[in-house]
Amino acid sequence: xxxxxxxxxxxxxxxxxxxxxxxxxxxxxxxxxxxxxxxxxxxxxxxxxxxxxxxxxxxxxxxxxxxxxxxxxxxxxxxxxxxxxxxxxxxxxxxxxxxxxxxxxxxxxxxxxxxxxxxxxxxxxxxxxxxxxxxxxxxxxxxxxxxxxxxxxxxxxxxxxxxxxxxxxxxxxxxxxxxxxxxxxxxxxxxxxxxxxxxxxxxxxxxxxxxxxxxxxxxxxxxxxxxxxxxxxxxxxxxxxxxxxxxxxxxxxxxxxxxxxxxxxxxxxxx
Numbered sequence: 001x002x003x004x005x006x007x008x009x010x011x012x013x014x015x016x017x018x019x020x021x022x023x024x025x026x027x028x029x030x031x032x033x034x035x036x037x038x039x040x041x042x043x044x045x046x047x048x049x050x051x052x053x054x055x056x057x058x059x060x061x062x063x064x065x066x067x068x069x070x071x072x073x074x075x076x077x078x079x080x081x082x083x084x085x086x087x088x089x090x091x092x093x094x095x096x097x098x099x100x101x102x103x104x105x106x107x108x109x110x111x112x113x114x115x116x117x118x119x120x121x122x123x124x125x126x127x128x129x130x131x132x133x134x135x136x137x138x139x140x141x142x143x144x145x146x147x148x149x150x151x152x153x154x155x156x157x158x159x160x161x162x163x164x165x166x167x168x169x170x171x172x173x174x175x176x177x178x179x180x181x182x183x184x185x186x187x188x189x190x191x192x193x194x195x196x197x198x199x200x201x202x203x204x205x206x207x208x209x210x211x212x213x214x215x216x217x218x219x220x221x222x223x224x225x226x227x228x229x230x231x232x233x234x235x236x237x238x239x240x241x242x243x244x245x246x247x248x249x250x251x252x253x254x255x256x257x258x259x260x261x262x263x264x265x266x267x268x269x270x271x
Contacts, residue, residue, distance in 0.1 A: 015040035015063055025070035025180030027137070031168045034178060035148050038141035046149055059142035064134065070180035070251075071133050072097075079130055079186060087111040089194075090126035097186035100129055103248035104189070106234045114228070120216065121196030122224065126189055127244065133184035140170040140178045174204075174269045182239075187249035191229060193221045201225075206243035207266025223261045230256035241268045 015037050021029040027041075028034040041063035048058035067073045079095040085108040096104070104126070111117050111124065147168035151161065166172050182188035193201040195214035201221035205211050214221065222243050229236040229246045237254040239245035241264070247254060255264055 021177070021179070023177075023179075025068055026177050027064075027179045029177045031144070031165070034141070034144045034170075035168070037178065038144045039148070042138070042141045042145060044142065044145035044149060046146075049146060054139045054142075056142070059138055059145060061134070061138050061141060064137065064141075066132065066134060068133075068180065071184045072130065072186045074132050076186070082126065082129070087117065087123045088126060089123060094126055094129055095186075096129035096189060097249065099187055099249035100189055103229075103234060103236050103246075107229055107236070110228055110231065110234050116224070122201075122216065122221075123194045123198075124225070124228070125192050125194050125200075127192060128183065129189040130186045131183045133180055136176065136181055136183070137178040140175050143170055143173055143175070144168055144178075182245070182247050182251070185251060187251050188245060188247045190244045191225060191246050192244050193225045195221075202243050204242050204244050205267055205269045208269075219261065219265060222265070223257065226255075226257040226260040230260070239267075240264045243267045 016027055019028050019033045019037055021027065021033070023029060028037040038061075042059050042061035045058050048056060050056035050058070072079060078097050080098065080101055082090050082094045082096065082101065082104065085104055088104060088108050088111070107124065147164045150156070150164040151168070156164070170176060170178070190204070192203065193214075193216070195201055195216050197215065199214040200212035201214040201216050202218050203211050206218050206222045211218065216224070225244075226238055228234065230238055236246040236248050237252045237256055238260050239247070239254045240260070243266075245254075254260075
C-alpha cells in the first residue's frame with residue numbers, strides 16, 4: 001500500500017472497536033455501547049435539534065459504514081426495480097430483491113382474484129422496500145446523542161435524568177439499535193391497505209389514536225392486509241410489532257394471519 005493510502009486508512013476510525021453486539025450486523029445493542037459508537041461515528045449539532053422530529057439534520061455520521069453483515073449497498077446488483085403490478089401502487093425507483101419481487105407478484109395475483117377486494121375496492125400501496133441502513137441508523141444515533149447531550153447537564157433533576165436515560169434507548173422510541181434492518185437486507189416491504197377512495201387505512205401502527213383511518217375499520221383493514229400477504233400461497237410474514245412491515249425470503253420472520261390480529265393487536269410499535 002502506498003504511504004498516502006496507508007495514512008488515509010489509518011485515519012478512518014473503527015468505531016466498533018471493543019463493541020461486541022449479540023446480533024450480527026448491529027453496531028451496538030445497549031445504551032452504553034451505542035453512546036460510544038455514535039459519538040465516534042457521528043457528530044451532533046444541538047442548534048439544529050428539532051423536538052419530536054426524527055430526521056432533523058442535527059446528526060451526521062461520516063464515520064459510519066454503509067455496508068456490512070446483512071446490509072446491501074445501494075448499488076448492489078441483486079436489487080431490482082419494481083414493475084407494474086395489478087392493484088399495487090408504488091413510487092418510481094422502489095427496489096427489492098428477487099424474493100420480494102416474487103412475493104409481491106403473488107400478492108398482486110391474490111388481489112386480482114379476490115372477490116372481497118372487488119367488493120370493497122381496496123388496493124395495496126408500497127411505502128418502501130429496500131433502503132440503506134443509514135436512513136434508519138443515522139436518526140437512531142441522533143436520538144442516542146441527544147440523550148447523551150442532555151444527560152451531560154449537571155442541573156438535571158432525577159426525573160429528567162430518568163426521562164433521558166429512557167430516551168437514550170432507540171427501542172423505547174419504536175426504533176431499533178443502529179445497524180442492519182430487514183429493509184437494508186432487501187427482504188422487507190412496508191405495505192398498507194388503501195380504501196376505494198385511496199385513503200390510508202393505517203400506518204406503521206394500528207388500533208391506537210392518531211393512526212390514519214379509512215372507510216374500512218382499522219382492525220379489519222389490517223387483518224385483510226395480513227391475510228393477503230401472509231397466506232400460504234403469497235408466503236409473506238408480518239413483523240409482530242409493526243402493522244405494515246412484511247418480509248419474504250430466507251431471513252423472513254414474524255407472524256401470519258390470523259395470529260397477527262389475534263395475538264398482536266394492536267401492534268406495539270416497538271422492537
